[in-house]
Amino acid sequence: MSERLRGEDAWLHDALARFAPGPGVRLGPGHDCAALDVEGGTVVTTTDVLVDGVHFELEACGAARAARKALAVNLSDLAAAAAHPAGFVVGAVLPRPPSRALFDELMGGFAAAAEELACPCLGGDTNAADGPLVLAVTVLGRPGPAGVVSRAGARPGDELSVTGPLGGSRAGRHLTFRPRVAEALALARAGVPHAMMDLSDGLGRDLPRLCRLSGVGATVDLEAVPVHPDARAQEGRSRLDAALGDGEDFELLVAHAPLDAERRAGLRAEGVTLVRIGHVRAGEGVRVRAGDVERRLEPFGWDHLEGEAGGPGGGSRA
């Protein structure tokens, strides 16, 4: 691996080397979900930990919306695997002293989200500690019509598409977004995805991950990237930079064979809009193109362990 990993990717690369693959593991760590063969089938699973002050602001959004986000981000990972939700378990650490009102609002939020997002609660555990509210959700699912779709499988010549506009999610969308489960299943039914992931940390950081696991490179046409109206220019960063780096878009990034107009129309009839943003090529790394100018894109976007780093010009921000 000649590409240098940074931040969370480097930490995880070293950690994952410690774990031997177990029997029945169809898809191991590094993708949006893992898949385990059990008697009679395959279980798809994924987990996410959300912390007050990092992934939501409890005082501003309330516990019910934090709970909804905790389930929705997991279902977004499940969508990336084009899997059917089967249920979830939740671990909640309440700030000490634990408040009954907070607990009730939290569980009301999980109950409402379970119904809205069609994913029943299977159980969980509650604790209290001197710290912020922490919500750990694990979702279980069943493989969809195309089996378990992973981040590996993109091939040179594939198109790269996203299911919606990017950037500015923290203005509010990160609490209210609808995970693209139905869209992913429709794509899988149509046999479209070669590789797929959900965009949680920004296209600039997530696309290199998909490329790495697929063993390919990619070129992004910057003029084709759909920028959300909420994306804001600030501190020398353009709205396009926001679209590439803000993160928490929770749209799907799909590598697929080129689609003709008829197949695109068929997908649109199923409620799936695919916006083409570039293509997969042999080699490694991500290049961006604007007009006749093409250059390498250093991974940037949100890093969970080192914070926001890098920029579309490459290099780390001090």
Ligand SMILES: [Mg+2]
């Ligand atoms: Mg993901």
